[in-house]
Amino acid sequence: MKDSTIYLYILIMAIVSFIIRATPLTLFRKQIKNRFIQSFLYYVPYVTLSVMTFPAIVNATQSPVSGLSSFVVGIIAAWLGADLFKVAITCCSVVFILELFIC
């Protein structure tokens, strides 16, 4: 494939990605008063992050056992008040240590 074709592909991907991200932020200048839309936008982040976390985390590791364990331990750590960095490191450590034994 020609280099120029690949750059054109990348340009298209970049433009579409940018338009999707920038349109709402730049167009919706006023506070939305509609209660349904307000609630919807309030719930979206939590729902979408939850949907993307499980079951994907179970299949992200070499062994489903370590993935599932890091999921459970991560939830417990966050519940107990660990911050972003601590939860992430905890999850990684669980996988690393468990896989020393099972992989």
Add this chain to the structure above:
Amino acid sequence: MYTGEDQNHLLTGHRPVFIQGMKDGVPIGLGYLAVSFSLGIAAKNAGLTPFQSFLASALCSASAGEYAGFTLIAAAAPFLEVAFMTLIVNARYFLMSCAMSQRVDPKIPFFHRIFMAFYITDELFGIAIARPGYLDPYYSYGAFLTSVPCWAVGTALGAIAGNLLPLRIVSAFSVALYGMFIAVFIPPARKNKVIAGLVVVSFTLSFCAAYLPGVSSLSDGFKTILLTVAISAAASIFFPKKYDEEEDM
């Protein structure tokens, strides 16, 4: 032109939040490095050079979106198909951008809205929206600075080095992103029963969507959009948000 007073305000007002953003961007950057590494391998297979892989990640910074794009490039698909695929797989960023638009200080200059939009990703959106009050663009810029270069460099490294990194390390790194997601939705779920219920429902339906015949053949990006819209809409009908809950956001 800034007057001396404004500059002073800029330093004292924005520096701490910018540094906090940089700090919170570090774990995200570490996770990105691992994930983008595997993305770089896909880019290489599609015929991209390391520089082109770097460029694609620096400009798009979307894991699923880029991956879908690379597979289409590998198949020499029509440009329109690449555009449409990017649109569908990244549609959740549209929802995130909507959510952010409601939390922007109406007084900030317009260009901040454009710059903040540039790197809306699952993780960077997550940490920005988890902060109370108006979104601070400088917090986002700080987080961009320590995370986005990792994403772009990781993709290039993946295209160069392929499978050099030990599998054990990649495996451990790959849950860093999910750990960060968990840290975003668990604290509000602990305080708010509706959110706690939604998290459980989301896990359950997402699990079903991954394994039910028929539904499971849809792309991950599309399933995420479908479930997000359906669950959030149902929750908004049955549990409309009360105005005094604003501070919990």
